[in-house]
Amino acid sequence: MPMYEFTCKTCGTEFEELCTSVEAEAGKVECPECGAKKAVKRLSTFASTGGGAGGSDRGCGSAGFG
Numbered sequence: 057m058p059m060y061e062f063t064c065k066t067c068g069t070e071f072e073e074l075c076t077s078v079e080a081e082a083g084k085v086e087c088p089e090c091g092a093k094k095a096v097k098r099l100s101t102f103a104s105t106g107g108g109a110g111g112s113d114r115g116c117g118s119a120g121f122g
């Protein structure tokens with residue numbers, strides 16, 4: 057199973073969870089902090105473990121959210 061990053065819409069906690077893409081999309085992921093099933097999948101789980109030809113390391117700002 058892939059690991060996805062989530063942000064809880066209730067309390068704002070960011071966490072990672074191993075689950076299927078179906079579960080991730082269906083909102084079945086429970087927030088470890090408040091227990092609400094309001095976590096939204098973040099779009100940032102691309103390969104970040106080396107192997108790149110350089111220049112792929114952008115600063116993580118507020119891109120892609122909001």
Ligand SMILES: [Zn+2]
Pocket residue numbers: 064065066067068069087088089090091092
């Ligand atoms: Zn929460």
